[in-house]
Each structure stands twice: as C-alpha cells, then as structure tokens.
Amino acid sequence: MRIGGSTGSPHTPRTHRHGDRPTAEPERAADRAGCAADTVTIGVSIPVPEPHGSLLQDSRAGFGDPLARCIPTHITLLPPTEVAGDALPAIDAHLRRVAEEGKPFDLRLEGTGTFRPVSPVVFVRVAEGAEGCSRLQEAVRSGPLRRELHFPYHPHVTVAHDIAEAAMDRAFEELADYRGAFLVEAFSLYRHGEDGVWRPVRHYAFA
Template sequence: MKYGIVAFPSKPIQDEINSYRKRYDPHYALIPPHLTLKEEFEADDEKIENLITDLKHIANETEPFTINVNKVSTFAPVTNTIYLKVEPTQEMYDLSNKMHTGNFPDNRTYSFVPHITIAQNLSDDEYSDVYGSISMKDIQLDDTIDRFNLVYQLENGIWTVYETFVFGKEYV
C-alpha cells in the first residue's frame, strides 16, 4: 500500500488555500492542503506497524512550531507546479530528516522544500497565466503545526488519514 506523511494546516488556512486549489489543482479532491514531510512510499502491514512505533517516538520528541506562508513560488522549469512557500525552519527540516532514516525508506526524489501546492499539471500557457496572476497576490498566512499524519492512498486515488501523531503526547 502507498503511504505518506503530511502536516495539515488548520481549517481556516486550508479554506484559504483551497480557494486557489479548487481551480488549479487536479488533486484538490484527493487530499486537503498539506505540507509533505515524507513523500509517498510503499509498505506492507508489518513494516507500517514498525514505522508507527518510530512515528510515535518522533512525535514525543517534537514541539509544536509555527509556519509562515508569505509568497507564491514555483518549481519551474522542472515542473509547472505552483505552490505557497512555507518559510523553512530547523524544526521542519529535523522532522523530515527523521522520517528518512532508520527504519524509514530514504525515498527522496527531491530535496525537502517546505511548501503547499496550489496548482499542478498545468500546460505551459496555463502555468504562465496562473503564476502571473497568483504571484501578484499579497499572501500572509501563519499557523501552528502541532501534529503530523500518516496517510494512505485508497484505490480511487484519494488519500486518507491512517493515524495522527500529536507532538509531545506521551505515546507508549
């Protein structure tokens, strides 16, 4: 089964981000706005149970942190993906790095760039138009991240939460 690890912003922030995604992101209906901490990976039931134990330890050791989103950026020319840039913090990098060591598969395709995708799979013309208009918007979103989620992909492509890990909670 395919799994991933993400942090979801609060509902008001998701609503703001979805105002862009519903028009420009074909994955809008498949997963809410999120910060990807570990991209998708394959795991069987035994492997995922071992990783859940590790994720509980990571959550125990992690304090809530603030994210600041203040600009629109893009992965062009690699892909025509437009995203909201999440100002990087050491906490985010540490969290992502912990999810790529030990029992976790180190399956990084790209370097960790904290972001929330708002548009993807655009043609070159669409990309130019959308990026041109969205990049002029004044975006200032702040939120506190106090948990992350292990998600898995259903047969219809929708991602759903398998388990939520709250920071600082004493998991046993």
Template sequence: MSIESRFTLGVVIPVPAPHRETLRTWRREYGGEATEPIAPHITLISGSYLNTWEKAATQVRRVAAASKPFEIRLGPAQSFRPKSDVVFLPLERGADECWALHQQLLGDALRHESDFAYHPHLTIAQNVPAAQLDAAQADLKDVQITFEVESIELFDTRSGQWNFSERISLQS
C-alpha cells in the first residue's frame, strides 16, 4: 500500500448511560431515523489515516494512554445556522480537554477532514427541516448534562459504513 492510500476513521468520546439513552431519544425525535444507528458522541477526529490501520490505531492508543479522565458538561442547545443546518449541545466544561485530544491525535498517521473548523459539541439534529431544528433548539434550551470521560472509541469505514473497532481507556 502506498503512502498516498487513504482510509476513513473516527475517534469519538462515547456518552455513558443513562445520558446516552436520553440523548438518543432527543436525536430520534428531532434528527429523525438517520441518527438511529449512530450513538450519541463527541467527535475528536473524523478523517483519514495514511499507511496502515495499525499505525493509526497505535497513535490513538498512545494519546489515550497519556491522557487523564475529565468531566464534560453539555449545555443548552445552540445552532450553527445559517452556516450549517445543525442543532447541537455545546460543551460548557471539557472543551479544552477535547481540543487537546484533537490536537494530540492530529499529525503522523491521522488527519481531520471537515468543511468546518473543529468545534467540540454533541449533535442533536442536522439536515432536517427548519421546523425540527427550531423545535430542538427551543425544547432543549435548559439542558445540563454532566458525565465523566474515561475512554475514547475508534471507528473505521473499511467496509463502507462506520464500524466500532476499539474502546481505549484514558489512563494518565
């Protein structure tokens, strides 16, 4: 395989129970069925890797091993509109740690590829009619969800869809 070969991967922070189920319900209600197969998460990297899968996975493991658990607090719904039809929950606490993980994951074998600058958040609804986005933003205006981040998850798209590969504990 040449160095130019590229493959897609994702590194995310999973949301633990019971918050995962609450967020899944909101995502289904406001974001529709398209959100169903994707568990609520905060993306750290969504992009590609060069060379081998093992080199990319080793980099993710190395970053996780050097990182300590931290707390995330999600706040009231906001929107990226008009730039992007997305309603999301912002990080009121934990954004700096997400930024640090994002930066540490970049380089070497991993790339972050997006039309938008990295902004840690949890998506509730995207690319749905404006009425659904409006409802999500209005109904979730008082949200406060706090949880401890103890691991990150690695996904690949080697078979053309997102596939869970590995849960990696933060250990520092």
C-alpha cells in the first residue's frame, strides 16, 4: 500500500497552505522485496471509506499512477513488514487487543502536500485526527509488530507517487481544495500478493 515502506522522511514537505511534519511514502519497499517462502509481507492501515476511498483512488489512477488499482486508499499505521507465516496468529491476537482498547475518532482530510524533491510523492493532508492516528500506530507497532521507524510518523493519503513531474503538479493542484471527513471506527490488516496487489485480510473494529 502505500501500505507500507517507512512512515517518515528526512525533509520538510511542501504543503498546500500549511506546513506538515516530514514522512516518506510507504509503498515501494514492499514492491521490491523478495520474500522467502516462509515469510509474508503485511501492512496495517486505516481504510478510507466511501465515497472518499473510490474518489481518491480514481483521481490517483487519472494522474497516471500505475499502482493506483493495486493499493486501496488508506492511511498507513504499519509500513510493509516481512513476518514469518507462523507468526500471523499472534499478530492477529495482538491486533484484536489493540482494537479492543481503541476508541473511534474523527478524521478530516483537507488540501494537499508533497515530499518533493526528496521523495516523489503528493498526498492529501490529515487536517484533523493526526493524534488519533499516531496513538493507534504506536499501539499497532508494538508486541509482535514492534519495529523502529526511520523518520517521525506522519499520517497522509497518497494520491501520486513516482510519476511524471507534470502529473505530480496536476495532482497537487487539482486536489488542493479537496475536503472529506469520516469517523475512524476500525483498521485493517493487509497482505501483499505475488501479483503486487495489497488485499485486506481482516478488519478490526474498535470495541
């Protein structure tokens, strides 16, 4: 997905009307990873619900991003992570506990940002709900999923990645006035398929 990669970036991104904390786009790492037969690549994310999910995915496809249909619209909690296949039951139990202890929170998307020139990414900003995302990703990234991030966590929704500069500019401008809000009531575990598609494995609703 850009379910995955690292969730930080070594630079301050350019944003639409606002300054954001740095991050890096989470997806290409898993695209390049060659997993051993006894490992799988997973990610954990907040799925962006309808109508926002389809609208942003269609927009991403319209900008010419070849991965648009392989990656459900999401906000990353755990970047692409290789795990042993026999660890999945423990991971499932861990995520169920996280969901049981979690609470729904409001999330608002507003405007665009970019990590260029360091990382070729344009995204829609999380204008409200970033703290809820941060708390949730810290809980997810613990126990059997404990791992360090290279850069500070920064929630966002990718709408263009590693495409022509003109198309990146168009994504930045055309979605600059985008607004969308929803209640985060669950998160999902995804698995990266051999065909390059990220698919949800299980959804975890908050108690």
